[in-house]
Amino acid sequence: MSALRRRGALDVWASNIAPSMTPMVDVTLVILIFFMASASFAGPEWFLKAALPTGDGLEAAGEPDPFELPPARFGVTLRAGPDGLTRVSGFGAEDATVGAFVSRMTEVVAGLAPEALVVVIDAEDSVPYADVVRVDEACAELGIEKIGLR
Amino acid sequence: MRRRSFHAAHGVGRVNVTPMIDVVMVLIVFYLIVGKLASERIESMELPRSAFGDETPPPDPLVINVLPGEDEPRIVVETFEVSVGALEKAVRERLRARDGIGVQIRASRTLPYGAVRPVLEACRRGGARTVLLSTERSS
Numbered sequence: 176m177s178a179l180r181r182r183g184a185l186d187v188w189a190s191n192i193a194p195s196m197t198p199m200v201d202v203t204l205v206i207l208i209f210f211m212a213s214a215s216f217a218g219p220e221w222f223l224k225a226a227l228p229t230g231d232g233l234e235a236a237g238e239p240d241p242f243e244l245p246p247a248r249f250g251v252t253l254r255a256g257p258d259g260l261t262r263v264s265g266f267g268a269e270d271a272t273v274g275a276f277v278s279r280m281t282e283v284v285a286g287l288a289p290e291a292l293v294v295v296i297d298a299e300d301s302v303p304y305a306d307v308v309r310v311d312e313a314c315a316e317l318g319i320e321k322i323g324l325r
Numbered sequence: 326m327r328r329r330s331f332h333a334a335h336g337v338g339r340v341n342v343t344p345m346i347d348v349v350m351v352l353i354v355f356y357l358i359v360g361k362l363a364s365e366r367i368e369s370m371e372l373p374r375s376a377f378g379d380e381t382p383p384p385d386p387l388v389i390n391v392l393p394g395e396d397e398p399r400i401v402v403e404t405f406e407v408s409v410g411a412l413e414k415a416v417r418e419r420l421r422a423r424d425g426i427g428v429q430i431r432a433s434r435t436l437p438y439g440a441v442r443p444v445l446e447a448c449r450r451g452g453a454r455t456v457l458l459s460t461e462r463s464s
Contacts, residue, residue, distance in 0.1 A: 198343045202350055209354045221378025222429070222457040227449035253438075300439025307438050308373040308458055316377040324445055324456075 223311050228295060228323040246293050246321070251276075251310060253298035261306040265294075273306055277313040289318035297325045368392055368401055373434040375460035383427035383457055387419050391432035391444055398440040409443045416451030431459040 251265035263276035266283045284292065294314050298307050307324070314322045368390040389412075390401040400407055402415050420426065428448055432441045448456055 195343070198346055201343075201347050205350045205354050209357060212358055219462045220372065220382070221375055221380060221460045221462055222382065223375065223378050223460060224455055224457055226455050227445055227453060229449070298438045298442075300437060300442065302438045303434070304432055304436045304438045304441050305373040305434040307441075308375060308434075308460060311458065312375040312377050312460070 223308065223315055224320075224322070225296075225311055226321065226323040228325065246291050247287065248293040248295070251294055251296045251314075253296070253302045253306060253310065255299055255301040261302050263310065273309055276310070280313060281317060284317045284319070290320050292319050293321040293323070294319055295323040295325060368431070370431065370433045371435060372431060372459055372461040374463035376463050378460055378462075379457075383429060385423065386427040386429040386457065387416065387423070388429045388431060389416075389444060389448070391430065391436060391441055393433055393435055393440075398436060400444060409447065412444065412447040413451045416448050416453060420452045428453045428456045429459060430456050 249265055251263060253261055253263050254270075256262040256270070261273055262270040263273055264270055265276070266280040268276045268279040271279060296307060296310055296314075311322055311324070370390065370392055388403055390399075392399045392401065397409075400409060400412055402412065402419075405415075407415050416428070420428075430441070430444060430448075432444070445456065
């Protein structure tokens with residue numbers, strides 16, 4: 176019969192001093208909605224850094240230090256192939272597809288210090304921008320910090 | 326015999342602040358979202374995909390959007406559409422006004438490089454030495 180027992184005044188008082196969860200839940204939900212909305216506005220974007228060199232970008236800037244080796248400079252050229260695919264030349268590859276060029280560049284850079292390399296990317300106007308970004312991304316992924324776009 | 330009152334101890338006249346906090350929080354969030362929408366400087370487009378890149382956005386960058394247009398690509402600097410000819414001046418003025426800011430280029434992956442090259446050249450002539458290319462995470 177304990178379920179039918181009337182609640183006494185002390186029981187009522189004890190239940191009244193429990194912390195109210197309602198405001199905390201309200202505030203938490205509002206903050207949650209705000210962060211969800213902010214995340215959808217910002218969007219999942221990444222950033223690839225590229226320099227804008229003057230000239231052809233391959234010449235050394237300023238007076239060279241006679242006691243320091245100049246950085247190794249590589250030119251990468253992208254052009255539209257007859258089959259519509261982008262052909263890439265550089266790092267010893269000649270008119271390779273983007274995937275084959277990235278493989279070749281990975282082999283070459285593996286034996287070098289990537290942070291000391293300078294890569295200048297030059298592309299024909301008809302080459303898809305996405306392929307230029309793909310080559311830039313491959314260079315950055317290998318640790319090359321000085322990447323120029325012409 | 327007088328019965329004890331348990332409600333008197335809690336203060337009958339106390340103001341209930343719960344609805345006030347609710348309303349204030351909703352107002353704060355409303356103004357935060359409206360402010361963020363008003364300052365939105367990016368255009369919706371298909372960015373090139375990449376599996377590598379820097380996740381940290383530059384602080385308060387100059388955002389240049391390059392979108393496909395009917396005849397020629399549309400260039401939107403923050404919220405204003407400009408021509409290729411006027412882009413150099415726009416970049417120079419903004420770089421001068423906000424010293425040390427980065428230039429972020431958001432170009433559609435459907436564009437050829439020939440549509441983006443004039444933008445890069447205008448940035449270089451306008452005084453930018455480096456740019457950040459926005460990409461979409463592919464993983």
